[in-house]
Amino acid sequence: MDEFIATFHIDWKLMLAQVINFGLVFLALYMLAAKPLKKLVDERSNEISKGLDDAKKSRELLLLATEEYKQNSIKLRKLSVDTQVELKKDLEKLRQENIEKMRLNTEEWKKNRIKQMEIDKRELIESAKKDVMSLATFVAEKIMNDKNK
Amino acid sequence: MANNLEHNGEVVEETSHEVTIYAEPIFHVGNFAITNSLFTTWLAVLLIAIFSLVIRLNLKKVPGKLQNIFEVMLEGAMSLTDQVTNDRKITNKIFPLVFSLFVFILINNWIGLLPFISAIGFTVVESGQNVFVPLFRAGTADINTTLALSLMIIVASNLFGILTIGLWKLFNKYVNLKALGEIFTKFKKDKTVVIVSPISVFVGLLELIGEMAKIASLSFRLFGNVFAGEVLLASMSAIFLYILPGPFLFLEVFIGLIQALIFSLLGAVYFTIAAQDHNEHEEYETVRALDSHESLKLSP
Numbered sequence: 001m002d003e004f005i006a007t008f009h010i011d012w013k014l015m016l017a018q019v020i021n022f023g024l025v026f027l028a029l030y031m032l033a034a035k036p037l038k039k040l041v042d043e044r045s046n047e048i049s050k051g052l053d054d055a056k057k058s059r060e061l062l063l064l065a066t067e068e069y070k071q072n073s074i075k076l077r078k079l080s081v082d083t084q085v086e087l088k089k090d091l092e093k094l095r096q097e098n099i100e101k102m103r104l105n106t107e108e109w110k111k112n113r114i115k116q117m118e119i120d121k122r123e124l125i126e127s128a129k130k131d132v133m134s135l136a137t138f139v140a141e142k143i144m145n146d147k148n149k
Numbered sequence: 150m151a152n153n154l155e156h157n158g159e160v161v162e163e164t165s166h167e168v169t170i171y172a173e174p175i176f177h178v179g180n181f182a183i184t185n186s187l188f189t190t191w192l193a194v195l196l197i198a199i200f201s202l203v204i205r206l207n208l209k210k211v212p213g214k215l216q217n218i219f220e221v222m223l224e225g226a227m228s229l230t231d232q233v234t235n236d237r238k239i240t241n242k243i244f245p246l247v248f249s250l251f252v253f254i255l256i257n258n259w260i261g262l263l264p265f266i267s268a269i270g271f272t273v274v275e276s277g278q279n280v281f282v283p284l285f286r287a288g289t290a291d292i293n294t295t296l297a298l299s300l301m302i303i304v305a306s307n308l309f310g311i312l313t314i315g316l317w318k319l320f321n322k323y324v325n326l327k328a329l330g331e332i333f334t335k336f337k338k339d340k341t342v343v344i345v346s347p348i349s350v351f352v353g354l355l356e357l358i359g360e361m362a363k364i365a366s367l368s369f370r371l372f373g374n375v376f377a378g379e380v381l382l383a384s385m386s387a388i389f390l391y392i393l394p395g396p397f398l399f400l401e402v403f404i405g406l407i408q409a410l411i412f413s414l415l416g417a418v419y420f421t422i423a424a425q426d427h428n429e430h431e432e433y434e435t436v437r438a439l440d441s442h443e444s445l446k447l448s449p
């Protein structure tokens with residue numbers, strides 16, 4: 001063993017110094033370079049995977065929104081068609097109602113008019129009767145006066 | 150070897166350029182000898198620290214060129230460690246150490262290969278001879294460095310084992326008291342335990358010796374490869390300086406990378422092994438074997 005140590009000049013102080021040197025390399029390489037770089041790479045990987053996930057989610061959301069838009073468009077179209085039909089129905093109903101109302105009004109007016117005409121006719125006959133009677137009285141008075149003369 | 154040469158009638162003393170198996174001291178701080186390999190390791194540490202600082206200061210969410218390269222390196226190393234551990238949780242725990250080890254060894258391996266770096270040095274007189282002492286020597290071309298790293302890995306892996314599976318289970322991996330106890334507790338049920346348990350105890354002791362062997366194999370593999378590479382390059386340069394070392398230099402660059410990878414991956418393997426409870430598997434197998442034995446006895 002002594003011969004081996006003497007041949008290779010083995011010195012525990014040198015060995016310790018080399019271990020310290022390695023320790024320094026370990027500290028420098030790991031603390032200064034490898035660890036921060038690994039952290040950075042991990043962060044970047046996380047960001048990329050998060051970005052990919054977000055893109056995937058956005059795509060899904062976009063597909064959902066497109067589908068919803070399509071559904072809504074169909075619904076709206078159907079609604080507009082329904083509304084149109086309903087509107088037409090309402091308009092027709094309103095027209096019918098108006099016609100009916102006008103017809104009723106006309107009927108009413110006609111009835112009232114006939115009634116008024118009846119009243120007017122009666123008043124006219126009454127007035128004519130009065131006139132005929134006064135004329136007859138006048139004629140009779142005149143005849144009487146002429147006889148007395 | 151230094152020889153005295155006669156040149157133009159003058160005696161010129163030649164300087165010896167021998168590659169020594171050990172790192173040479175270049176200066177002293179008190180009693181502590183600073184070797185050229187330690188000095189080069191400081192340079193490597195400084196380079197890595199500057200690189201880390203540059204990375205830290207230029208960190209952006211949208212990465213630049215340097216950050217991109219480092220990110221690719223980090224991801225690759227992480228997936229490679231994952232392949233060894235087969236468990237992301239273990240990978241997350243051991244990765245900082247394994248990756249730092251890889252970078253430390255790689256930079257130390259490669260620093261020794263920089264062209265003309267071995268030519269920078271000074272001459273000292275040793276036993277009346279001029280000896281050239283290079284100022285730089287790859288940190289991993291010194292057994293002190295590789296031995297220190299190996300020891301650190303083995304100690305750290307066992308500590309990791311204690312934290313993961315517990316002190317008692319790890320202790321039983323080496324000194325299998327549980328298996329010894331089973332001789333008395335399971336003897337009635339299974340007579341073969343008399344043979345199996347001592348074997349288990351012996352295997353535990355072998356595991357203990359294996360830990361020592363791991364230290365030796367890790368440290369000498371790395372030291373041997375890097376030192377041999379330096380010797381090879383020095384030899385080739387001595388034969389023909391200008392072109393011949395080129396291909397070997399590329400080979401050594403590759404070997405430096407491979408050795409750093411082997412050392413760090415073996416470290417990851419040792420950590421993974423330390424985090425596994427072998428007894429659970431063995432117990433499961435024993436229970437299954439006993440169950441089948443019982444069912445065989447019960448069946449007509």
